[in-house]
Amino acid sequence: MALIRWEPFREVEILRRQMDQLFSELAAVERGNSDIPSSRQTAWVPAVELHDKGSFLLFRAELPGVEGKDLDIQVTQDAVSIAGEHRYEKQSESNNSIRSEFRYGSFQRVIPLPTKVQNQQVKADLKNGILTLTLPKLEQEQNKVVKINLGQSQSATTTIEPGNGNA
Numbered sequence: 001m002a003l004i005r006w007e008p009f010r011e012v013e014i015l016r017r018q019m020d021q022l023f024s025e026l027a028a029v030e031r032g033n034s035d036i037p038s039s040r041q042t043a044w045v046p047a048v049e050l051h052d053k054g055s056f057l058l059f060r061a062e063l064p065g066v067e068g069k070d071l072d073i074q075v076t077q078d079a080v081s082i083a084g085e086h087r088y089e090k091q092s093e094s095n096n097s098i099r100s101e102f103r104y105g106s107f108q109r110v111i112p113l114p115t116k117v118q119n120q121q122v123k124a125d126l127k128n129g130i131l132t133l134t135l136p137k138l139e140q141e142q143n144k145v146v147k148i149n150l151g152q153s154q155s156a157t158t159t160i161e162p163g164n165g166n167a
Helices: 010-031
Strands: 046-054 056-060 071-075 081-086 105-112 123-127 132-134 143-149 157-161
Touching: 046 105, 071 132, 081 132
Parallel strands: none
Antiparallel strands: 046 056, 056 132, 071 081, 081 105, 123 132, 143 157
8 A cells, every 4th residue: 555645735836826827817918918818808898877767767888988880789678788899999100009908899798677668768878988878667667656544444555656746
């Protein structure tokens, strides 16, 4: 029977090398080195905001440098899908860039919505790199306030439409 020496820190050393390699690759991507395969580079996705305004949802996406012709926006009753491309501007002069942290390329993002919307009635606006979508809610999805009268039968409830001032 052969004895095998137990080396408890061998796995730790392997893990340390893998972490060093990962950080080296991330630093190379930040520096713009092209020797890292593009599939390992981090992808850019736009930041989004979603606000409930009562009868509609207000959706905003941050798309700096992206033109409307490069966007594909699709709205279903349950989600908003944004796809597009941030194009690199080719210049006829020689590129004297020392450092570039801009991200170029395609992006896609699907954002689920908390309530169903009327996707045929969406209004869109792209101004100063901010995409704004006004998504009207379906009528049955809007919050309806129900006033409960205590001391009477349970069928004595009153439905109050939002925005009427009754609460």
